[in-house]
Amino acid sequence: MRFGIWALVHGSRGALQDPEEPYDASWERNLALVQEAERLGYDSTLVAQHTINPHHAPNDQLEAWTSSAALAAATSRIEIITAIKPYLYHPVVLAKMALQIEHISRGRFAINLVNAWNMPELEKAGIGFAEHDERYAYGREWISVVDPLMRGETVTFQGKYFNVNDYTLRPADPYRARPRIYVGGESEPARALVADHGDVWFINGQSLADVETLIKDVASRPRRGAPLKFGLSAFVIARETEAEAQAALLRLFDLAKLDAPIRAVQRANTDPYSVMAQTMSKTPRVGSNGGTAAGLVGSYDQVAERIRQFNAIGVELFMLQFQPFEAEMRRFAAEIMSRVRPL
Ligand SMILES: Cc1cc2nc3c(=O)[nH]c(=O)nc-3n(C[C@H](O)[C@H](O)[C@H](O)COP(=O)(O)O)c2cc1C
Numbered sequence: 001m002r003f004g005i006w007a008l009v010h011g012s013r014g015a016l017q018d019p020e021e022p023y024d025a026s027w028e029r030n031l032a033l034v035q036e037a038e039r040l041g042y043d044s045t046l047v048a049q050h051t052i053n054p055h056h057a058p059n060d061q062l063e064a065w066t067s068s069a070a071l072a073a074a075t076s077r078i079e080i081i082t083a084i085k086p087y088l089y090h091p092v093v094l095a096k097m098a099l100q101i102e103h104i105s106r107g108r109f110a111i112n113l114v115n116a117w118n119m120p121e122l123e124k125a126g127i128g129f130a131e132h133d134e135r136y137a138y139g140r141e142w143i144s145v146v147d148p149l150m151r152g153e154t155v156t157f158q159g160k161y162f163n164v165n166d167y168t169l170r171p172a173d174p175y176r177a178r179p180r181i182y183v184g185g186e187s188e189p190a191r192a193l194v195a196d197h198g199d200v201w202f203i204n205g206q207s208l209a210d211v212e213t214l215i216k217d218v219a220s221r222p223r224r225g226a227p228l229k230f231g232l233s234a235f236v237i238a239r240e241t242e243a244e245a246q247a248a249l250l251r252l253f254d255l256a257k258l259d260a261p262i263r264a265v266q267r268a269n270t271d272p273y274s275v276m277a278q279t280m281s282k283t284p285r286v287g288s289n290g291g292t293a294a295g296l297v298g299s300y301d302q303v304a305e306r307i308r309q310f311n312a313i314g315v316e317l318f319m320l321q322f323q324p325f326e327a328e329m330r331r332f333a334a335e336i337m338s339r340v341r342p343l
Contacts, residue, residue, distance in 0.1 A: 001307075004044030006233075007034060009048050010059065018255050020324045021323055027062060038075050040330065046083070065082060068082040072108065082101070082111060092164060106175060110199075111182065114183075115136055116271070131273070132273035137189075140193055145164055150173065183202065186204060195221035205287070211313065212314075215313060219314065230317070231318070233291075235292045237249050237292065240300065
C-alpha cells in the first residue's frame with residue numbers, strides 16, 4: 001500500500017476561500033510541502049498539469065514540468081508523477097524531458113497521461129479542443145511514440161498525427177526499462193488506453209462498490225506485460241471522533257458555497273462529454289477528482305478501515321488531498337499510516 005499527496009499546483013483543493021488556508025500555489029510552498037511529505041513517509045506526489053488555472057483563471061498556477069524537475073533535484077525518495085496533456089507537447093520533446101527528470105530523480109519519475117477537460121486552456125492557445133474520443137485517439141498515438149522513446153528504442157512511426165523517423169534518445173534510462181506510465185480518465189477510450197499502454201490506472205474518488213466495478217472491468221482486459229495497478233484519488237477528513245470529522249466536512253461545505261460563481265464558470269469550461277465530470281456531478285463532495293466521495297471522512301479507525309477495504313479490492317496507491325493541507329497531511333501520517341501499515 002502506498003500513499004501520495006497531490007501537489008498544490010492551484011492552491012487549496014477543497015474550498016478556495018479558507019481563512020485557515022490562504023490561497024497559495026507558489027513554488028516555495030510546493031517545494032516545502034513535497035519535502036515534508038517525503039520526510040513523513042509519503043511515497044508519491046502527483047503534479048497536475050494546467051497552463052492556466054482551471055478553477056479560476058485569474059488565480060496563480062504552478063507549472064508542472066519545470067517544477068517537477070526542480071522537485072526531483074530537491075528530494076531523494078518520493079516518486080514524482082507529472083501529468084501531461086498530449087496536445088501541449090510533441091511526443092519526442094516530452095519523452096526527452098521525462099528521461100531527463102528520470103535521471104535527475106535517479107529513477108523516481110512517472111508521467112500521468114490525461115486527455116484534458118478544460119476547454120479554454122487549449123482553445124485560447126489556438127491549439128483547439130478536439131472532441132472527446134478524438135483526443136483519446138491522439139493520446140494513443142502520442143504514447144505509442146513516447147513509450148518506446150523512453151525505453152531508449154529507435155523509433156520510426158507513421159500515424160495520423162505523428163511522423164517520426166529513426167529517432168533515438170540518449171542517454172537511455174539507467175535505472176529501469178523506462179519511467180512509469182499512469183493514466184487518468186474514466187471513459188471507455190481511457191480504460192482501453194490504460195489497459196494497452198499504462199502501468200497504473202488513476203480512479204477518481206467514489207464509492208467502494210463503484211471503484212470495485214471499475215477495477216474489475218479494466219483488470220479483466222487483455223494486455224501485455226505486468227498486471228495493471230490501481231490508484232485512487234481521495235480527500236481525507238480524519239479526526240479523533242466521527243462527529244468532529246463531520247463538523248470539519250460541514251465547515252468546508254459552507255466555505256465552498258463562496259466559490260459557487262467560480263465553479264459555475266469552471267462547469268461551463270468543462271468538456272460536457274468528460275465522463276469524469278459526469279461522475280463527479282452525481283455526489284456532493286469537497287475536493288477535486290472525486291474528493292470526499294471516496295468516503296475517507298470519519299474517525300481515525302473508520303478512515304483506516306475504509307482504506308483497508310479499498311486496498312482489499314485492488315487499490316495500491318492512495319493519492320490524497322487535505323485542507324488545511326500541511327496540518328492534515330501531518331495528522332494522516334501520524335494517525336492513519338500507523339494504523340494501516342504493519343510496523
Ligand atoms: C488522478 C487524476 C489526475 C488528473 N490530472 C489531470 C491534470 O493534471 N490535468 C488535466 O487537465 N486533467 C487531469 N485529469 C483529468 C483527465 O483529463 C480527465 O479524466 C479527462 O479529461 C476526462 O476524461 P474521461 O472522459 O475519460 O473521464 C486527471 C484525472 C485523474 C483521475
